[in-house]
Amino acid sequence: MSEKKLFAKYVSQNILGMLGISVYILADTFFISMAEGADGITALNLVLPVYSLIFAVGAMIGVGSAIRFRILRARGDRSADTYFSNAVLWALILGAVFIAAGIAVPDRIVALLGGDDRIVAVGKDYTAIFMSFAPFFMWNHICNAFVRNDGAPAVAMAATLLSSLFNVVFDYVLMFPLRLGMRGAALATALSPVLGVAICCVHLLSKRSTVRFRWALPSLRKLLSSCQLGVSAFVGEISSGVTTVVFNGIILKLAGNVGVAAYGVVANTSLVAAAVFNGVSQGAQPLLSGYYGKGERASVRKVMRLGVGTGMVFSVLIIALVWAVAEPVTAVFNNEGNAELAVYAVTGLRLYFTGFLFAGFNIVGTGILSATESARWAFLASVSRGFVAIILCAFALSYLFGMNGVWLAFPAAELATTVLVGAAFASGSRSDMKRNEKV
DSSP: OOHHHHHHHHHHHHHHHHHHHHHHHHHHHHHHHHHHHHHHHHHHHHHHHHHHHHHHHHHHHHHHHHHHHHHHHHTTOGGGGGHHHHHHHHHHHHHHHHHHHHHHOHHHHHHHTTOOHHHHHHHHHHHHHHHTTHHHHHHHHHHHHHHHHTTOHHHHHHHHHHHHHHHHHHHHHHHTTSOOHHHHHHHHHHHHHHHHHHHHHHHHTSTTOOOOOOOOOOOHHHHHHHHHHHHHHHHHHHHHHHHHHHHHHHHHHHHHHHHHHHHHHHHHHHHHHHHHHHHHHHHHHHHHHHHHHHTOHHHHHHHHHHHHHHHHHHHHHHHHHHHHHHHHHHHHHOTTOOHHHHHHHHHHHHHHGGGHHHHHHHHHHHHHHHHTTOHHHHHHHHHIIIIIHHHHHHHHHHHHHTHHHHHHHHHHHHHHHHHHHHHHHHHHHHHHHHHHHHO
């Protein structure tokens, strides 16, 4: 099969899978807004960074380990077989830390993230429940990444879509007919990765699977080796959490709880756009790592061009769509008809989403760098967009322009990162030219 056909197959299925994840987050936001109003959205948005951190650790271990598995398998290295079990065991160890914190101090976690007494009362049970399922969120990332890299992207897509559908349906069932409120939303979210792991096991336990679980003591060396290549996936997930913490702190001072609720609408809607680009990035990764491991440079370049081109097309389409539907999207989550929330959210959607003109290129670009073992460049680009640039821009632009500056911080940070990713690609091109000259 040609590179273009393989790219279309892997990327289309991964975009659908990633959209499934974003849909259930939007479903959470929608049902919580109906059950708890603006306070519920505020509580959800305040604890979102913890959720992002759990996802980020799982993504870093899962994607990084799967990349190592794919590259080593392409080179015929038998040590490839040990990376799956190592990832699963480390996820259990690290997940136990989140379980302990969620059981012991959920109220303090919500308060630490900016919640007042009213928001703590709404959000503490939600936090305790989803943190208790932390290992399953991580295992879901790991199993999905290995299934995808083992040549079964359709199974990975099915696992993501069906677990997301489960979450949406049970969000409604648990929150309304069973009247469990925020606890019901948390249970639906927490149980969905359990189903995802079970579906991935349909492939992992089949005769077609080349991935095997091998009991052995967890290796810190292999974990760190994997995390080097999974750092862009980590930052891709954690950046939303870091951005949320910084923005929540700034917005609470500028516009109070209503402003934070408006940012909750913007942030959760942006997850849908990010899902598209993560789908392109993760769909291209198995192909890039396989061709790279075999030394097929021409195929690597073809997939790179397809990935960047696809990302740019989606960027333009998403920005145009959001500008057109910002008002009805806001109305869906503004169940109380809060006029102040509506003004903040509509303006925020339109300004914030202009950043995806650059973010699409950056997400796909850092994924390419990780998949081809350009760990240093991937790390620098990921840290820029996830931490350094976004924090500096948020404080500087909010000081100058108030709430409009908050919304513009994302486009400004992504523009700065685009320069860095472009430099990484230029550096790689020069290295290829030197290699060809020597040949």
